Amino acid sequence: MAITNLNQFVQDYFIAHDCPILENTDGVMTIQLTEEMDLALMNRPFYWHYINKMGVTGRPFQLTLITNPEKREEKGDWIHFGSPRLQQIINHLEEKERYTKLFQTIDTKINTPLYPWLVTNIKISYHGKQKKDEVLSIGLQLVNGKMRLNMMEYLETIPLQSSIADYCFTISPMIRLKSGFLRMESLVLNYLDDQPKEWAEESLITLKEELTTLHHFYEGMEELEQMEKEIDEINERYEPNITIHVINGGIFYLIE
Amino acid sequence: MDSIHVTKDSAFIDKLETKLNKNDPLSTWKLFSMAYEAELTRISPSFTGLRAPEHLPHVTFLDHQVKAAEQVVEEMNGRAILADEVGLGKTIEAGLILKEYMIKGMVKNALILVPASLVSQWVQELNEKFYIPAVAHRKNYNWDQNIIISSIDTAKRSPHREKILETDYDFILIDEAHKLKNHKTKNYEFVRALKKKYCLLLTATPVQNRLIEIFNLISILKPGHLGNYKSFLERYGKDRNKVKEDQYLKQLIQKVMIRNTRINTDLQETKRNIQSIWIDFTKEERDFYEYLDSSMSSHATFSKITFLREICSSREACYLSLKKIGEENTKESHIETLISKIEHLPHHVKAQKAVELIQKIGDEKVIIFTEYRATQHYLQWYLQQHGITSVPFRGGFKRGKKDWMRQLFKDHAQVLIATEAGGEGINLQFCHHLINYDLPWNPMRLEQRIGRIHRYGQNQDVMIYNFAIRNTIEEHIMTLLYEKINLFEQVIGNLDAILSELNLTNLEKEITKIYDDSTSTGEAKIKLDNLSSILKHTIEHANSEEQQYGHN
Numbered sequence: 001m002a003i004t005n006l007n008q009f010v011q012d013y014f015i016a017h018d019c020p021i022l023e024n025t026d027g028v029m030t031i032q033l034t035e036e037m038d039l040a041l042m043n044r045p046f047y048w049h050y051i052n053k054m055g056v057t058g059r060p061f062q063l064t065l066i067t068n069p070e071k072r073e074e075k076g077d078w079i080h081f082g083s084p085r086l087q088q089i090i091n092h093l094e095e096k097e098r099y100t101k102l103f104q105t106i107d108t109k110i111n112t113p114l115y116p117w118l119v120t121n122i123k124i125s126y127h128g129k130q131k132k133d134e135v136l137s138i139g140l141q142l143v144n145g146k147m148r149l150n151m152m153e154y155l156e157t158i159p160l161q162s163s164i165a166d167y168c169f170t171i172s173p174m175i176r177l178k179s180g181f182l183r184m185e186s187l188v189l190n191y192l193d194d195q196p197k198e199w200a201e202e203s204l205i206t207l208k209e210e211l212t213t214l215h216h217f218y219e220g221m222e223e224l225e226q227m228e229k230e231i232d233e234i235n236e237r238y239e240p241n242i243t244i245h246v247i248n249g250g251i252f253y254l255i256e
Numbered sequence: 257m258d259s260i261h262v263t264k265d266s267a268f269i270d271k272l273e274t275k276l277n278k279n280d281p282l283s284t285w286k287l288f289s290m291a292y293e294a295e296l297t298r299i300s301p302s303f304t305g306l307r308a309p310e311h312l313p314h315v316t317f318l319d320h321q322v323k324a325a326e327q328v329v330e331e332m333n334g335r336a337i338l339a340d341e342v343g344l345g346k347t348i349e350a351g352l353i354l355k356e357y358m359i360k361g362m363v364k365n366a367l368i369l370v371p372a373s374l375v376s377q378w379v380q381e382l383n384e385k386f387y388i389p390a391v392a393h394r395k396n397y398n399w400d401q402n403i404i405i406s407s408i409d410t411a412k413r414s415p416h417r418e419k420i421l422e423t424d425y426d427f428i429l430i431d432e433a434h435k436l437k438n439h440k441t442k443n444y445e446f447v448r449a450l451k452k453k454y455c456l457l458l459t460a461t462p463v464q465n466r467l468i469e470i471f472n473l474i475s476i477l478k479p480g481h482l483g484n485y486k487s488f489l490e491r492y493g494k495d496r497n498k499v500k501e502d503q504y505l506k507q508l509i510q511k512v513m514i515r516n517t518r519i520n521t522d523l524q525e526t527k528r529n530i531q532s533i534w535i536d537f538t539k540e541e542r543d544f545y546e547y548l549d550s551s552m553s554s555h556a557t558f559s560k561i562t563f564l565r566e567i568c569s570s571r572e573a574c575y576l577s578l579k580k581i582g583e584e585n586t587k588e589s590h591i592e593t594l595i596s597k598i599e600h601l602p603h604h605v606k607a608q609k610a611v612e613l614i615q616k617i618g619d620e621k622v623i624i625f626t627e628y629r630a631t632q633h634y635l636q637w638y639l640q641q642h643g644i645t646s647v648p649f650r651g652g653f654k655r656g657k658k659d660w661m662r663q664l665f666k667d668h669a670q671v672l673i674a675t676e677a678g679g680e681g682i683n684l685q686f687c688h689h690l691i692n693y694d695l696p697w698n699p700m701r702l703e704q705r706i707g708r709i710h711r712y713g714q715n716q717d718v719m720i721y722n723f724a725i726r727n728t729i730e731e732h733i734m735t736l737l738y739e740k741i742n743l744f745e746q747v748i749g750n751l752d753a754i755l756s757e758l759n760l761t762n763l764e765k766e767i768t769k770i771y772d773d774s775t776s777t778g779e780a781k782i783k784l785d786n787l788s789s790i791l792k793h794t795i796e797h798a799n800s801e802e803q804q805y806g807h808n
Contacts, residue, residue, distance in 0.1 A: 082311025097291035133299035217480030
């Protein structure tokens with residue numbers, strides 16, 4: 001599900017933010033920004049501050065983005081996975097699109113119940129000598145407690161919308177959001193217990209080796225403070241640990 | 257094994273609940289799934305492998321640079337000495353490593369300490385090549401945020417020092433780290449006291465120094481890696497030759513140090529073509545040179561040799577010096593004679609040669625190096641008379657002016673005329689013709705000159721033209737010093753250390769002394785020849801030793 005077509009991705013992003021695509025040929029795309037997107041991306045808060053103070057209509061910029069490397073000499077921002085502009089767009093996405101509430105789209109004439117699901121996309125980062133990330137997408141039905149992995153892939157197959165469809169109604173959850181989330185957390189912790197631990201063991205071995213070396217270095221020297229500083233640094237660098245971060249999540253009302 | 261500490265994200269669910277209760281605007285499906293998709297693209301799914309190169313498709317990295325970065329991250333766990341030879345791209349390797357850690361979210365703040373003259377170059381390089389938002393430190397900036405670049409001299413002064421020492425840095429980089437080799441200096445103490453996670457020490461010349469100096473550098477990265485101070489001294493003393501004998505020590509050093517040389521990288525492809533251009537004085541000039549040689553005696557402030565060198569460069573350079581001692585000693589009438597003679601000399605034969613050569617080179621950029629500012633001014637005027645555009649460059653220029661001149665040269669002028677001190681801290685890879693209008697007497701400075709263009713990023717063979725006037729002091733220096741030791745062709749990265757080992761830190765003074773003390777030119781030549789022989793021997797010896805060190 002990672003981004004494969006950058007041009008498509010960027011176009012979707014701007015369309016989703018109501019920015020007209022003025023042109024998009026051969027990997028060169030020109031976008032008319034809205035005021036909101038100009039503020040978000042163009043880094044000119046003073047201009048907009050001034051415009052608002054004066055009570056006049058501002059003129060949002062147009063933006064030309066190049067996704068075709070062969071056209072990168074043309075006027076515009078060449079964007080690729082490492083380019084600052086794309087990173088800015090991704091940061092903007094991840095900052096703004098963390099929470100949602102969505103409903104399954106159903107075309108029906110009879111009363112249809114929708115069941116609440118808590119969905120979270122969770123990033124697990126393993127920090128040892130090196131670092132690795134992993135993403136889990138989990139869904140929990142808040143009435144019967146059923147849990148589902150790869151939830152996002154499942155949701156991709158279902159049409160969704162931001163408001164409830166006609167003739168549909170929602171079932172109240174039996175499980176509170178908070179306890180639902182705790183269930184997910186313990187699922188993740190169990191999952192972590194089952195994962196291979198070599199990375200952590202190796203890191204601990206290096207940690208111990210370096211501490212031994214360090215103690216040898218300071219033998220007979222009276223530099224306790226310096227030594228403590230360096231012990232902290234070694235621990236900081238090698239102590240294996242895991243962080244869990246929720247990328248985004250929300251409530252989904254689905255027919256089952 | 258014991259349980260691994262897990263940091264949870266408990267704020268999320270509360271925030272979601274609040275949002276739902278308050279009926280805040282929430283994400284559409286499209287944007288929600290795009291954010292997820294974006295994060296899947298951004299994560300590092302494996303403990304190994306570099307992600308930085310795929311983020312930087314606009315830069316072509318050389319194999320040895322990527323390999324070095326990989327080694328530092330995966331095997332050395334982020335603490336290393338980067339000791340590549342000059343011009344192989346240590347900065348690139350360091351940038352790759354920092355970028356890698358930033359992509360993986362392992363480095364958020366960093367302190368980069370470089371010589372003051374290189375601060376803006378580092379900023380530019382990290383910004384443009386690596387998209388790393390590094391900034392030069394300014395008054396009132398916080399030291400604990402972002403990626404800060406500063407000189408060590410600023411950083412170690414109050415009130416910065418205190419602020420820096422209480423900050424926990426994810427990443428520290430020290431450029432020109434060989435200046436830290438002595439553990440008794442203030443700089444060393446300061447660097448050692450920094451709180452750091454990852455750390456890179458960059459130096460072109462660490463290995464030929466005394467073993468104890470390597471010990472000191474490594475003690476910043478990994479105290480105890482080579483044992484403690486006492487045991488190390490007992491075992492190895494201060495003799496660097498011990499490294500050769502000790503395979504174990506060599507391996508230990510390789511664990512924390514990477515050293516690529518031109519020989520083991522693919523950078524060798526761009527060659528240096530050296531051309532000596534012999535020039536004859538015109539009759540008037542020759543007469544003057546000889547008159548100067550026979551009539552002048554060495555002066556308290558100026559050695560005779562100085563005047564001879566100067567007249568080989570330009571009338572103007574010599575004139576200024578004569579004028580100066582003329583003012584000091586009003587009685588000396590022959591100075592007056594010399595001055596009036598010099599005023600009647602025609603245009604310098606070298607300047608004519610330079611114009612001829614530049615015209616032959618055609619449309620390409622040329623750098624001219626001279627030792628004298630008077631020559632620089634004269635040349636700029638003389639070139640202009642012949643329709644050749646040029647910009648001046650001096651070490652004394654402020655950084656902004658240097659950058660500006662570089663840009664002018666790149667975009668508008670054909671020639672850059674630099675004086676000696678301009679040799680450091682500017683990269684001119686877009687140019688591959690260099691004229692040594694006169695030769696410095698210190699070979700280190702020659703290497704710095706050539707290093708401006710023959711470095712990483714140069715994609716053409718480099719042409720070096722060395723001007724020398726026949727039957728003058730320049731001929732001695734050219735044949736007895738440079739050609740004999742082969743100084744033009746080879747990069748002698750450790751030359752400064754070799755000179756200091758021979759107690760010849762000021763080679764220029766040494767040569768001047770030879771000429772002053774000698775009663776005849778013949779005697780001076782023999783002495784100079786002897787000096788070169790010693791240098792040659794030591795360099796050859798050191799080169800064979802060179803390959804003993806470092807990971808390559």
